[in-house]
Amino acid sequence: MSVEVSRVESSASAHDTPPSSAPPAFRVADAVVEYDRKPVVRGVSFEIPHGEVVAVLGANGSGKSTLMRAMLGVVPLASGSVEIHGRPVRGFRDWGRIGYVPQRLSVGGGVPATVREVVASGQVARRRRWRRASAADRAAVEHALESVGLTDRARDSVHELSGGQQQRVLIARALAGGPDTFVMDEPMAGVDAANQQALARTIADLARSGATVVLVLHELGPLAPLIERAVMLSDGVVVHDGPPGGLLSSSPHLHPHTSDAASLPAAPALEVPLRD
Amino acid sequence: MTDLFAYDFMQRALIAALLVGLVAPAIGTFMVQRRLALLGDGIGHIALTGVALGILTSTSPIFTALIVSAAGALLIELVRVRTRTSGDVALALLFYGGIAGGVLLIGLAPGANTATLTSFLFGSVSTVSTEDVYAVIALAVIVLGVLAFFGRELFVLCQDEEVARAHGLPVRLLSAVIAITAAVTVVIAMRVVGVLLVSALMVVPVAAAQQLTRSFRVTVALAMGIGVVASLGGVSAAFYSGADISPGAAIVLLALAVFAVSVGVGQVVRRRRGRGPVPQKGAEAVPAGTIPQTKPGSLDPGSPST
Ligand SMILES: Nc1ncnc2c1ncn2[C@@H]1O[C@H](COP(=O)(O)OP(=O)(O)O)[C@@H](O)[C@H]1O
Numbered sequence: 326m327s328v329e330v331s332r333v334e335s336s337a338s339a340h341d342t343p344p345s346s347a348p349p350a351f352r353v354a355d356a357v358v359e360y361d362r363k364p365v366v367r368g369v370s371f372e373i374p375h376g377e378v379v380a381v382l383g384a385n386g387s388g389k390s391t392l393m394r395a396m397l398g399v400v401p402l403a404s405g406s407v408e409i410h411g412r413p414v415r416g417f418r419d420w421g422r423i424g425y426v427p428q429r430l431s432v433g434g435g436v437p438a439t440v441r442e443v444v445a446s447g448q449v450a451r452r453r454r455w456r457r458a459s460a461a462d463r464a465a466v467e468h469a470l471e472s473v474g475l476t477d478r479a480r481d482s483v484h485e486l487s488g489g490q491q492q493r494v495l496i497a498r499a500l501a502g503g504p505d506t507f508v509m510d511e512p513m514a515g516v517d518a519a520n521q522q523a524l525a526r527t528i529a530d531l532a533r534s535g536a537t538v539v540l541v542l543h544e545l546g547p548l549a550p551l552i553e554r555a556v557m558l559s560d561g562v563v564v565h566d567g568p569p570g571g572l573l574s575s576s577p578h579l580h581p582h583t584s585d586a587a588s589l590p591a592a593p594a595l596e597v598p599l600r601d
Numbered sequence: 602m603t604d605l606f607a608y609d610f611m612q613r614a615l616i617a618a619l620l621v622g623l624v625a626p627a628i629g630t631f632m633v634q635r636r637l638a639l640l641g642d643g644i645g646h647i648a649l650t651g652v653a654l655g656i657l658t659s660t661s662p663i664f665t666a667l668i669v670s671a672a673g674a675l676l677i678e679l680v681r682v683r684t685r686t687s688g689d690v691a692l693a694l695l696f697y698g699g700i701a702g703g704v705l706l707i708g709l710a711p712g713a714n715t716a717t718l719t720s721f722l723f724g725s726v727s728t729v730s731t732e733d734v735y736a737v738i739a740l741a742v743i744v745l746g747v748l749a750f751f752g753r754e755l756f757v758l759c760q761d762e763e764v765a766r767a768h769g770l771p772v773r774l775l776s777a778v779i780a781i782t783a784a785v786t787v788v789i790a791m792r793v794v795g796v797l798l799v800s801a802l803m804v805v806p807v808a809a810a811q812q813l814t815r816s817f818r819v820t821v822a823l824a825m826g827i828g829v830v831a832s833l834g835g836v837s838a839a840f841y842s843g844a845d846i847s848p849g850a851a852i853v854l855l856a857l858a859v860f861a862v863s864v865g866v867g868q869v870v871r872r873r874r875g876r877g878p879v880p881q882k883g884a885e886a887v888p889a890g891t892i893p894q895t896k897p898g899s900l901d902p903g904s905p906s907t
């Protein structure tokens with residue numbers, strides 16, 4: 326096991342927990358999202374107070390990823406509304422506060438990029454134009470790499486990494502911008518047990534520093550002690566919203582350990598099973 | 602070597618070729634990563650309509666080509682986003698529209714025929730005028746300036762459009778920046794390599810460079826280097842062969858030769874690296890029975906051109 330897990334200090338750049346009067350990190354009201362006129366998220370409402378750690382659960386295809394995209398304005402709403410930190414998503418400007426971990430690394434046209442380049446690109450909303458990276462910027466990138474145990478792979482191309490390592494690159498990219506509001510879509514998928522533990526410690530530190538963390542998960546796993554609330558989606562509607570206690574063990578239609586890749590037609594052409 | 606520089610027209614040709622070789626792969630890297638490798642080709646065909654329009658109206662063909670191809674590039678983006686047309690179909694529509702428009706308009710121009718278009722189809726670096734050189738310098742400065750200014754955002758956009766949106770980046774504006782920058786580059790390159798081969802200089806050096814690199818930044822730099830070498834080499838080859846070799850064709854074939862060599866070298870390097878210390882670190886140690894690991898399969902190195 327090559328990964329040395331360093332003790333992680335708060336990766337969020339010191340956002341103190343705001344006073345309780347702060348607006349919720351997310352306010353989703355009657356959100357409907359359609360692909361090709363087919364509703365995939367069908368009238369979802371909830372609020373996520375600032376500083377809460379929330380798991381979003383549900384079977385493959387239940388609309389979890391779509392809901393995350395809608396919460397960040399990545400896909401448009403057919404109806405309903407989303408507010409981020411008290412502002413409608415269209416009018417929200419403080420994107421440096423948001424750290425998004427998509428479900429998988431997009432390969433694009435195949436031009437190589439190093440792990441460090443991808444991680445540093447997470448600072449795009451914060452960096453000033455024409456300026457070279459400041460010492461603080463660079464330190465944040467190093468810290469993010471360290472948090473996910475990829476310091477020794479920083480100069481490798483992201484295309485050369487395994488699925489689990491790519492997942493950790495995506496998490497480091499979100500950390501590097503120093504946001505206080507995280508949306509992570511299956512951040513643990515494909516990550517081995519030891520690194521899951523390390524990521525759980527990183528997320529625990531984020532939570533302790535007052536960050537809001539919304540995670541799509543297939544199983545609570547090592548994150549279980551952190552999760553204050555679980556929202557369960559089924560076929561695009563919320564079927565449970567409350568404490569996570571016992572939820573996962575009693576839901577046979579969940580398939581922990583199964584990657585979404587198997588059921589999605591999109592990217593899997595690029596993924597092959599690891600041989601050993 | 603001295604006789605190469607003894608002629609004014611060769612000096613102009615070499616300056617134009619140098620700048621084209623520098624600029625085309627720079628924007629090309631972003632286009633390849635955004636899966637728009639053939640965008641340059643589509644714009645090239647539209648530029649032909651612009652050239653014909655310039656000849657018909659007795660204005661500078663470079664100027665009209667610039668306007669028409671920039672408009673066409675934006676149209677491609679609009680068609681791609683607004684309608685349910687996939688990128689390659691949108692491009693195809695413009696390929697045909699551009700050629701048909703060019704041939705139609707040139708037929709209307711008195712005293713000109715499709716043969717007039719030939720120098721734009723295949724490039725005619727030996728007839729580059731002093732004004733052309735100034736235009737090429739100006740356009741090259743603009744393109745490199747735009748890439749320096751928007752580079753960070755464009756990297757994020759080309760990597761993953763969803764993530765770009767989640768960073769609050771102006772995705773539509775940045776897409777337009779790529780389209781228009783590509784259009785400007787096509788017009789710069791048109792006089793040197795011709796519209797038929799313009800896309801090659803945006804794509805082939807990138808395809809060659811990415812065989813050998815691990816970093817985006819290095820890929821851009823290496824692609825620019827390969828572009829410059831191919832451009833200067835092609836123009837020189839054309840000069841020394843008399844008029845027998847078309848410079849545009851020589852440039853593109855040289856770039857393809859570099860690509861072929863890079864593929865070979867890249868495979869050797871990767872195999873050697875594969876035997877080195879990387880794999881132990883590379884494979885995430887997975888206890889038996891946990892999550893099925895996936896790994897990016899052999900990424901098709903030729904993907905940019907498809
Ligand atoms: N870009 C898309 N276009 C069309 N349909 C999509 C798209 N993304 C997801 N879907 C469909 O929407 C449904 C929900 O998908 P998703 O939000 O990814 O679910 P989950 O993340 O819970 O597995 C699925 O049926 C899926 O096939």
Ligand SMILES: [Mg+2]
Pocket residue numbers: 389390391428510585
């Ligand atoms: Mg999903």
